[in-house]
Amino acid sequence: MTRLSSYFLPTLKEPPADAEALSHRLLVRAGLVRQLGAGLWTFLPAGWRSHRRVEAIVRSELDAIGAQEMLMPVLQPADPWARTGRLPIQELFKVEDRKGAEHVLAMSHEEAITFHVARELRSYRDLPKILYHFQVKARDEPRPRAGVLRTREFVMKDSYSFDADREGLDRSYELHVGAYDRIFDRCGLEWYRVASDVGMMGGFGAHEYMAPCPAGENEVALSAAGYAANVEVASATPRPVEGLPSAADAPEAVETPGQTAIEEVSRGLDVPAAALLKAFPVIAERRGPVLVVLRGDHRLNEIKLANALGEAARPAQADEVESLFASVPGFIGPVGTPVAVIADRAVEGLRGLVAGANEADRHLRGVEPGRDFEPEWADVRSVEAGDTCPSGAEIHLEPAIEVGNIFKLGMRYSEPLGATYLDESGTERHVWMGSYGIGLARIMAAAVEQGADEQGISWPRALAPFDIEVVALGKPGEESLEVAERLYSELGAAGLEAVLDDRAASAGEKFADAELLGCPLRLTVGRKGIEAGEVEAQVRRGRERRALSLETAAEEAVGLWRELP
RNA sequence: CGGGGCGUGGCGCAGUCUGGUAGCGCACUCGGCUGGGGGCCGAGCGGUCGCUGGUUCAAAUCCAGUCGCCCCGACCA
Numbered sequence: 352m353t354r355l356s357s358y359f360l361p362t363l364k365e366p367p368a369d370a371e372a373l374s375h376r377l378l379v380r381a382g383l384v385r386q387l388g389a390g391l392w393t394f395l396p397a398g399w400r401s402h403r404r405v406e407a408i409v410r411s412e413l414d415a416i417g418a419q420e421m422l423m424p425v426l427q428p429a430d431p432w433a434r435t436g437r438l439p440i441q442e443l444f445k446v447e448d449r450k451g452a453e454h455v456l457a458m459s460h461e462e463a464i465t466f467h468v469a470r471e472l473r474s475y476r477d478l479p480k481i482l483y484h485f486q487v488k489a490r491d492e493p494r495p496r497a498g499v500l501r502t503r504e505f506v507m508k509d510s511y512s513f514d515a516d517r518e519g520l521d522r523s524y525e526l527h528v529g530a531y532d533r534i535f536d537r538c539g540l541e542w543y544r545v546a547s548d549v550g551m552m553g554g555f556g557a558h559e560y561m562a563p564c565p566a567g568e569n570e571v572a573l574s575a576a577g578y579a580a581n582v583e584v585a586s587a588t589p590r591p592v593e594g595l596p597s598a599a600d601a602p603e604a605v606e607t608p609g610q611t612a613i614e615e616v617s618r619g620l621d622v623p624a625a626a627l628l629k630a631f632p633v634i635a636e637r638r639g640p641v642l643v644v645l646r647g648d649h650r651l652n653e654i655k656l657a658n659a660l661g662e663a664a665r666p667a668q669a670d671e672v673e674s675l676f677a678s679v680p681g682f683i684g685p686v687g688t689p690v691a692v693i694a695d696r697a698v699e700g701l702r703g704l705v706a707g708a709n710e711a712d713r714h715l716r717g718v719e720p721g722r723d724f725e726p727e728w729a730d731v732r733s734v735e736a737g738d739t740c741p742s743g744a745e746i747h748l749e750p751a752i753e754v755g756n757i758f759k760l761g762m763r764y765s766e767p768l769g770a771t772y773l774d775e776s777g778t779e780r781h782v783w784m785g786s787y788g789i790g791l792a793r794i795m796a797a798a799v800e801q802g803a804d805e806q807g808i809s810w811p812r813a814l815a816p817f818d819i820e821v822v823a824l825g826k827p828g829e830e831s832l833e834v835a836e837r838l839y840s841e842l843g844a845a846g847l848e849a850v851l852d853d854r855a856a857s858a859g860e861k862f863a864d865a866e867l868l869g870c871p872l873r874l875t876v877g878r879k880g881i882e883a884g885e886v887e888a889q890v891r892r893g894r895e896r897r898a899l900s901l902e903t904a905a906e907e908a909v910g911l912w913r914e915l916p
Numbered sequence: 917c918g919g920g921g922c923g924u925g926g927c928g929c930a931g932u933c934u935g936g937u938a939g940c941g942c943a944c945u946c947g948g949c950u951g952g953g954g955g956c957c958g959a960g961c962g963g964u965c966g967c968u969g970g971u972u973c974a975a976a977u978c979c980a981g982u983c984g985c986c987c988c989g990a991c992c993a
Binding site for chain 1: 917950951952953984
């Protein structure tokens with residue numbers, strides 16, 4: 352019997368002063384987690400129960416798609432990391448053993464799993480395989496933050512798929528899509544699967560699972576029509592420009608002394624910011640100088656630009672603007688520029704625009720893309736609230752936390768680590784891989800953020816540390832404790848995990864702590880209730896109360912519990 | 917890595933500017949009352965003032981260094 356009188360659940364009236372994020376404050380206050388160092392967190396008994404519930408859900412859905420659980424070490428020899436080129440990663444913890452041999456603390460397990468697969472899987476008959484484990488990941492984060500949301504050590508479920516060809520990888524990926532959708536549904540989260548950037552690793556496709564919450568580090572673009580994308584890659588139709596100046600036969604120079612900012616030129620010439628052409632001089636790694644042109648009220652999205660260029664680019668320095676772009680910082684524009692121009696699609700078809708004249712204190716008006724300069728068109732701007740999605744619905748932006756990701760790796764690891772197999776014709780081929788991660792603590796934190804109210808946490812039924820909290824009121828020795836214990840046992844017999852508040856504390860303290868801990872259902876047993884033949888039930892979410900009959904309280908409570916979210 | 921802030925009983929804070937007996941609330945212990953929304957009375961326990969060095973008759977307070985933690989940004993394979 353789990354009794355609060357002896358359970359290690361140190362609740363706090365006030366959150367630690369340095370806690371800002373809601374989940375951080377509440378997980379600490381409710382006695383679920385404690386900090387050991389920057390980005391290093393201990394899960395106390397009740398917090399670990401929640402964590403394990405998440406784990407159990409993840410495990411059951413992965414097992415259901417035929418994935419096989421295993422376990423790989425955190426401490427690993429550095430050599431495979433050197434071979435895949437990941438050794439220089441800043442976030443990778445490096446350690447030496449007593450002999451001076453280089454090791455790492457794994458931040459993920461592609462190297463380890465591929466190492467094994469390369470040795471053990473030889474034939475197309477051995478494929479496909481999906482392998483996974485729950486393991487601590489170590490990352491030397493430049494900036495841990497927000498409690499358990501971004502830490503230097505955390506438990507992740509990561510699975511890896513191994514297939515003979517691209518079609519096989521697609522199938523393994525789709526299996527994970529299904530499993531992940533079910534996992535986040537079962538966890539009771541509001542979530543979105545969004546297309547994501549494949550990043551510097553390349554790869555063949557990736558999605559992120561995002562849970563909207565105020566402490567989220569990412570931003571997702573959502574629409575009522577079901578559009579969902581990470582702003583890193585989101586694409587949308589811009590709001591039309593209002594008050595565009597009339598078109599001209601040819602660009603005409605105007606004096607704009609000292610007006611280097613969009614806002615200043617807009618005011619000086621009395622045209623909307625959207626009628627300006629914003630020009631970003633960048634230096635691409637291989638292509639060299641490129642002038643990127645956007646609508647004046649839009650922002651450049653560096654990730655989309657890198658994807659459009661097919662390589663990374665950096666902003667040009669002031670001296671480079673003069674030497675390479677033959678222009679003047681603040682007055683740079685696409686008309687007459689000696690370098691290649693990439694223009695955002697939002698300016699396609701617009702006329703009567705204003706652009707920098709590539710001379711100090713002058714702009715051009717009446718500019719028309721396609722006539723006055725010939726750009727390469729690309730979608731390189733950041734979407735913003737008020738844009739419309741492909742189905743025509745308005746887009747809004749929300750902060751969200753990434754709770755999972757799925758990634759088509761291809762042969763990124765099987766090549767350097769020599770993971771090959773012989774196909775039906777006896778030809779040696781590389782294995783096609785995918786990797787799929789889920790952060791367990793982040794699911795907890797997201798659930799807390801999404802469900803909390805003024806009183807504290809309100810867990811989704813599937814993740815609560817306990818299904819039901821039974822509160823026994825009255826002085827020690829009174830009948831209510833006996834009744835509460837009986838109720839606890841009946842709930843256990845019915846398959847629910849309860850916790851009993853048998854502490855010698857006042858009713859107010861017990862209620863406050865129960866609402867802080869956030870179990871979905873609270874049953875209160877007190878003298879008055881017993882005399883009236885009743886037990887009070889309070890649903891945590893909404894805090895609605897109702898009376899249950901003393902005799903059938905357990906049975907009624909189980910029924911009530913099953914209806915909860 | 918750039919910017920900002922904070923380290924004083926378990927938690928939240930005051931005291932630092934202007935050097936002179938370390939304080940408050942909560943928590944905790946004991947006794948009593950109360951017993952359906954953090955209740956009341958009384959008596960207690962508990963602090964190397966992050967650390968090191970310096971200045972001074974005297975340092976939580978001034979100076980130098982250092983460590984730790986938080987927030988914003990950058991970064992986030």
